[in-house]
Amino acid sequence: MAEPADTGPAPDPGPGVPEKTPEQTEVQTPEQTEEQTVAGPAATGTGPGRVLVAVYGFFALAAGARAGWQIATRLQEAPLAYLLSALAAGIYLVAALGLASRRPAGRRVAIACCTVELAGVLVVGSLSLLIPDVFPRATVWSGFGIGYGLVPLVLPVLGLLWLRHTRRPAPG
Amino acid sequence: MDDGLAYTVIGTAMVVAAFSGLMALLGRPPRLPHLVGLGLVELVLVVYAVLAMGKMFTGERPDAMATFVGYLLTAVLIPPLGALIGWAERTRWGSMIISFACLVVPIMVVRLQQVWGVWDG
Numbered sequence: 080m081a082e083p084a085d086t087g088p089a090p091d092p093g094p095g096v097p098e099k100t101p102e103q104t105e106v107q108t109p110e111q112t113e114e115q116t117v118a119g120p121a122a123t124g125t126g127p128g129r130v131l132v133a134v135y136g137f138f139a140l141a142a143g144a145r146a147g148w149q150i151a152t153r154l155q156e157a158p159l160a161y162l163l164s165a166l167a168a169g170i171y172l173v174a175a176l177g178l179a180s181r182r183p184a185g186r187r188v189a190i191a192c193c194t195v196e197l198a199g200v201l202v203v204g205s206l207s208l209l210i211p212d213v214f215p216r217a218t219v220w221s222g223f224g225i226g227y228g229l230v231p232l233v234l235p236v237l238g239l240l241w242l243r244h245t246r247r248p249a250p251g
Numbered sequence: 252m253d254d255g256l257a258y259t260v261i262g263t264a265m266v267v268a269a270f271s272g273l274m275a276l277l278g279r280p281p282r283l284p285h286l287v288g289l290g291l292v293e294l295v296l297v298v299y300a301v302l303a304m305g306k307m308f309t310g311e312r313p314d315a316m317a318t319f320v321g322y323l324l325t326a327v328l329i330p331p332l333g334a335l336i337g338w339a340e341r342t343r344w345g346s347m348i349i350s351f352a353c354l355v356v357p358i359m360v361v362r363l364q365q366v367w368g369v370w371d372g
Contacts, residue, residue: 125340126340126342126344127344129336129339129340129344129345129348130340130344130347130348130351132336133332133333133336133337133348133351133352134351136332136336137329137332137351137352137355140325140328140329140332141322141325141355141359144321144322144324144325145318145321145322145325147321148317148318148320148321149317149318149321151317152317153317228358
């Protein structure tokens with residue numbers, strides 16, 4: 080591959096983060112150099128972004144396992160709540176894949192997922208407090224995700240901020 | 252489920268979470284000790300899961316078995332998932348991911364104990 084060895088450093092990890100040590104720069108993975116040959120936006124799935132991918136992955140798993148089991152065993156008890164939990168799990172999974180993806184479509188998918196998530200947690204969170212009868216069983220988004228330490232509310236905001244942060248190519 | 256075992260899982264996970272968190276603060280990428288730590292957490296989790304399954308098949312059931320099994324499956328999958336994603340990130344953020352994974356495990360165990368009906372929720 081005739082490509083420049085180093086077309087730019089990894090995405091700026093943000094303020095307060097010291098420069099990489101030589102030890103860290105030498106272990107750059109092949110895909111990191113490959114993706115930066117195109118002068119597109121910085122990668123969303125590396126550095127702090129990979130933490131987001133992991134958290135989205137955990138949530139997809141946790142919400143998915145719970146919702147899957149509930150739907151399989153007692154869907155009639157609270158169909159809306161359980162289906163909504165399953166939908167949330169699906170969105171978390173797609174968001175994780177979108178953030179991890181190196182393609183421009185991945186970024187668009189991630190933006191869409193984070194936006195839907197934020198809208199979902201705000202609407203469902205408000206509804207669950209104002210009209211509790213709509214969701215007789217708790218969903219991931221009930222009470223703005225209080226059952227999950229408010230992570231469902233914070234996560235889409237962090238996701239959108241990170242996507243905005245990596246919109247432009249990494250400097251240098 | 253047995254309290255001592257639950258505390259063992261929680262304690263192991265907290266120690267590995269603290270270690271990985273410290274490594275992340277120091278800017279160190281994940282190394283072998285991280286993986287050994289995650290392996291230990293996984294080991295005690297599997298022991299917990301096997302004993303819980305054994306109890307379920309011999310009559311003693313949690314109050315909400317569906318939820319319990321769902322959480323149990325999730326909990327057991329977290330350390331391997333953390334290892335996969337964390338190891339792929341060869342920076343401090345990889346250590347951070349492993350630390351997060353280890354912090355999720357105690358939360359899952361507390362929930363598991365609550366669902367089983369031994370700990371107040």
